[in-house]
Amino acid sequence: MPRTSNSQTSLAEKPAIVFSNVTKSFTLKHNESFKEFFIAFFKREKLSSEFKAVDDLTLQVPAGQSVALMGRNGSGKSTTLKLLSGVMLPDSGWVRTRGRIAGLIEVTAGFNPNLTGRDNVFLNAAILGMTKKETEQRFQDILDFSEIGEFIDTEVKHYSSGMRARLAFAVAVHTELDVLLVDEVLSVGDAAFRKKCAERMQELRAQGKTMFVVSHSSSQVKELCERGVVLDKGRVVFDGPINEAVKFITPPVVKGHKFEIVGPIREFYDRNPSAYGKPLGPETIISENGGGLMQEFSKGIITHSFAADPSNATFGQGKSMLLTAYRQAGGPAGEWGFIAGPPFGSLKDDGARSRAFQFGVVEVTIKNGLRFIPNVITPAI
Secondary structure (H helix, E strand, C coil), X not given: CCEEECCCCCHHHCEEEEEEEEEEEEEEECCCCHHHHHHHHHCCCCCEEEEEEEEEEEEEEECCCEEEEECCCCCCXXXXXXXXXXXXXXXXXXXXXXXXXXXXXCCCCCCCCCCEHHHHHHHHHHHCCCCHHHHHHHHHHHHHHHCCHHHHHCEHHHCCHHHHHHHHHHHHCCCXXXXXXXXXXXXXXXXXXXXXXXXXXXXXXXXXXXXXXXXXXXXXXXXXXXXXXXXXXXXXXXXXXXXXXXHHHCCCCCCCCCCCCCHHHHHHHCCCHHHCCCECCCCEEECCCCCEEEEEECCEEEEEECCCCHHHCEEEEECCHHHHHHHHCCHHHCCCCCECCCCEECCHHHCEEEEEECCEEEEEECCCEEEEEECCCCCCC
């Protein structure tokens, strides 16, 4: 856990959350097996690369403030929340919290499927820092809120995913807390239960609890938060009132205006417009990796390389795990370069789904997930 202060000084007199020059990096290995590593080593190929999920983050949150952490997929939001909760440790810098902290990062984390719902309430409450006496005092409120009813003494492995989420959410929001961390978990249950969750969050806010919320829902963060912090590639690019933060991250929409799609990107787009949706901005000129063009759409991106053969220079990528990884790697300006071919292969029967980029191939398998394999450059003889 991050270091937590409980000094005699009133918590309201000091910030509840402090990030000081925090950096967190991950190593992306390009070779999975020893054989691949051995061959790559002797060919002097790049064996791994480093990617910064959080980059020199400095941030303070006063006690009692509700803050929304916002940004595109891959911007570092969830990593920041995990650093704050203590799930991860920073590579450099430090994180501090004051008072008791409870997290709604993965609501069912800590649940034992072989224990009953009742046993899991006490187990999860203990993980969140509650004593047995405190849990006993709040048990009926937790049960009523979760709407589990007579199933509370049934083993959790027999619960539906919705029942597990409701019970875990009920435990978290009934703990004695000073700081609440929330990561995209306010959509559990049906409409009536979601409304009850939102009302409970408003109650906590009215009680002066500090809230740190990650969500892609602009309407949700406007209701819950007063301040918005926008991340891009692990760095703060905006910090201010929530309405201004939402405007900052929302693609500009000008009444009566449509962003143009022209040239080779237009030709590619016209083959299947529904696959990419509406343009979110104009063409962007990329100077790196031989130069080219990129345009963002509501359902993905399209890139065009000046360095490639014109008949094989323009390709698109829809929203997916691959697109998130591509953006994290720097997009067409990064180490993968421009998209260089359509997807090929299949995940069926333990196969691989692959895609060629300017400087290598991305391979996705059920067993190993996603990995980037750089092009093999054969030295001249």
